[in-house]
Amino acid sequence: MTSIEVxxxxxxxxxxLATPMRVYVxxxxxxxxxxxLPELAARIRTLLAAIAADDAWRRFLPGYTPPSVPAICASLEPVETHEAASFLAQVAGVDLVWRSHRHLPAEAxxxxxxxxxxxxxxEASWWTNHDAECGAVNGLTPVFDSLLAGMQGEHFALALQIADD
Known part of the structure; x- marks a missing residue:
């Protein structure tokens, strides 16, 4: 498959995997x-800026400025490639606040x-803002958020779910 096809x-x-006002990709x-990692963090920062500019989230994020690239890098934890698909499906499909609510059917x-x-x-590298050892989330926004970011030498993929209770 060519780079353009990929x-x-x-x-x-x-x-x-995107859902309006919740899962941004x-x-x-x-x-x-x-x-x-700094180049990936810069792409994450751009996605965070787009979310902050979205009318649906502007009122929840007054005055919010995405963290700096070094701060984003510091908030990321590696994810093993064999765990990436299930983690991505969870970020896209399961609501952060109301775990029983699904944004997408599990199979899809x-x-x-x-x-x-x-x-x-x-060979891709995968990153999240979750610390698997202690279960904490290194928030990238002042509301609830969950990120999975993947990259291989040429391409990247980002999924971020955002929620406010």
């Missing part, structure tokens, strides 16, 4: 040579999440 598939698959191709979320992970491949 990008197109990645964008379609990620868009299937982005997929793309890096323009920087040899991108690493799992299918698209597995496709995204397969497109980025086994």
């Amino acid at each position: 990008l197109a598939e990645l964008e379609v698959s990620m868009s299937e 982005e997929a793309g191709r890096f323009t920087e040579p040899e991108p690493d 979320a799992e299918r698209m999440a597995e496709r995204v992970v397969a497109l980025l491949g086994p």
Whole structure:
């Protein structure tokens, strides 16, 4: 599959995981040579800025400015590739506040999440703002949020669920 085909598939698959006003996604191709965590964090920061500008969230985030790239890097924890699809399906499908509420049917979320992970491949790096050891979340916003970000040398995929109780 060519880089352009991977990008197109990645964008379609990620868009299937988005839900209005709750799960925001982005997929793309890096323009920087040899991108690493700071380049991924910059893409996360851009997504956070877009959410803050969204009319649905502006009232919950008055005066909010996304964290700096170094602060985003510091908030991220690695996720093992074999755990990425289930984590992505959870971020996209299960409500952060009301765990019994689903944003997407489980099968659809799992299918698209597995496709995204397969497109980025086994060498991809995955990151979250969750600390798996203690269960804490390093919030990127002043409300509830849950992020999963993946990258491989050329492409990236971001999914962030945001909620306010």
